[in-house]
Amino acid sequence: MLELLTIGAAAKASGLTAKMIRHYEQLGLLRKMPRTESGYRLYNSEHIDQLRFIRQARNLGFSLSDIQSLLELWHDSQRESRAVKQIAEQHLSEIKAKISELKHMQQILSDLADNCRGDGSPDCNILKQLAKPD
Amino acid sequence: MLELLTIGAAAKASGLTAKMIRHYEQLGLLRKMPRTESGYRLYNSEHIDQLRFIRQARNLGFSLSDIQSLLELWHDSQRESRAVKQIAEQHLSEIKAKISELKHMQQILSDLADNCRGDGSPDCNILKQLAKPD
DNA sequence: TTTGACCTTACCATGGTGTTAAGGTCTAGC
DNA sequence: GCTAGACCTTAACACCATGGTAAGGTCAAA
Numbered sequence: 001m002l003e004l005l006t007i008g009a010a011a012k013a014s015g016l017t018a019k020m021i022r023h024y025e026q027l028g029l030l031r032k033m034p035r036t037e038s039g040y041r042l043y044n045s046e047h048i049d050q051l052r053f054i055r056q057a058r059n060l061g062f063s064l065s066d067i068q069s070l071l072e073l074w075h076d077s078q079r080e081s082r083a084v085k086q087i088a089e090q091h092l093s094e095i096k097a098k099i100s101e102l103k104h105m106q107q108i109l110s111d112l113a114d115n116c117r118g119d120g121s122p123d124c125n126i127l128k129q130l131a132k133p134d
Numbered sequence: 135m136l137e138l139l140t141i142g143a144a145a146k147a148s149g150l151t152a153k154m155i156r157h158y159e160q161l162g163l164l165r166k167m168p169r170t171e172s173g174y175r176l177y178n179s180e181h182i183d184q185l186r187f188i189r190q191a192r193n194l195g196f197s198l199s200d201i202q203s204l205l206e207l208w209h210d211s212q213r214e215s216r217a218v219k220q221i222a223e224q225h226l227s228e229i230k231a232k233i234s235e236l237k238h239m240q241q242i243l244s245d246l247a248d249n250c251r252g253d254g255s256p257d258c259n260i261l262k263q264l265a266k267p268d
Numbered sequence: 269t270t271t272g273a274c275c276t277t278a279c280c281a282t283g284g285t286g287t288t289a290a291g292g293t294c295t296a297g298c
Numbered sequence: 299g300c301t302a303g304a305c306c307t308t309a310a311c312a313c314c315a316t317g318g319t320a321a322g323g324t325c326a327a328a
């Protein structure tokens with residue numbers, strides 16, 4: 001059970017890249033890893049769990065700074081779930097805001113595109129609209 | 135009609151910041167502006183129109199590189215509207231992809247948040263889920 | 269011993285904007 | 299004519315997360 005992985009294997013096991021793992025360590029997101037005599041980083045299964053945690057949080061769009069907080073809460077048996085939920089809700093509302101911003105763009109843009117023939121003629125409503133004062 | 139604006143006024147008139155305007159000029163998005171003897175940039179109404187064009191395209195989420203193409207097409211009376219529409223459709227599909235990515239995150243995250251009491255106890259499904267292997 | 273896959277650090281690039289610094293210019297009021 | 303303050307200039311750095319490259323050290327198998 002004391003299987004130790006070098007960074008490439010840890011990357012494969014966690015779904016991150018070696019580059020990201022080093023970066024996270026430098027940012028302080030991960031503690032400095034133990035090294036071999038020749039300087040290679042070594043990862044045990046606990047470390048791999050942390051890396052997976054980070055990847056899954058990144059997949060949900062959390063910032064590295066949020067993830068730092070989430071990791072600290074994860075490791076803190078005295079945590080209040082309130083704190084975790086607060087971070088999640090905050091992120092959720094940013095996601096919602098981003099979605100509605102994008103939907104707004106999408107609506108305007110698809111209306112414009114529908115009114116551009118998209119053929120060989122120079123006439124195009126998209127350009128016309130962009131050129132218009134508000 | 136030959137009213138010339140310095141960069142601050144041009145910024146106000148276009149809705150951009152002076153910083154952005156200088157940046158766009160440096161990127162080659164805008165031609166190098168004429169200057170006063172003392173080096174101040176001067177903008178005429180045609181320049182202001184271009185700046186507004188850029189702002190409106192930014193508001194629709196186009197990248198500066200897309201905007202460069204759009205500006206060239208705008209200035210080209212021989213353009214084919216096909217080319218404009220192609221850029222718009224491409225951007226539109228990126229917007230759609232981004233929206234569905236965000237919606238996916240939103241769904242998972244809100245499910246998780248619903249199952250986290252968010253009180254004083256340490257128990258929290260959000261952390262549990264992040265800690266789980268896929 | 270050599271090869272090739274792995275590891276190390278250090279630096280630069282991306283995209284779009286903001287910030288700061290250190291300085292020059294213009295204009296209005298005295 | 300001088301000064302204050304608002305404007306302008308360039309330059310360099312920060313943000314965020316990641317990718318890429320370079321130049322070199324290490325390891326294992328052939």
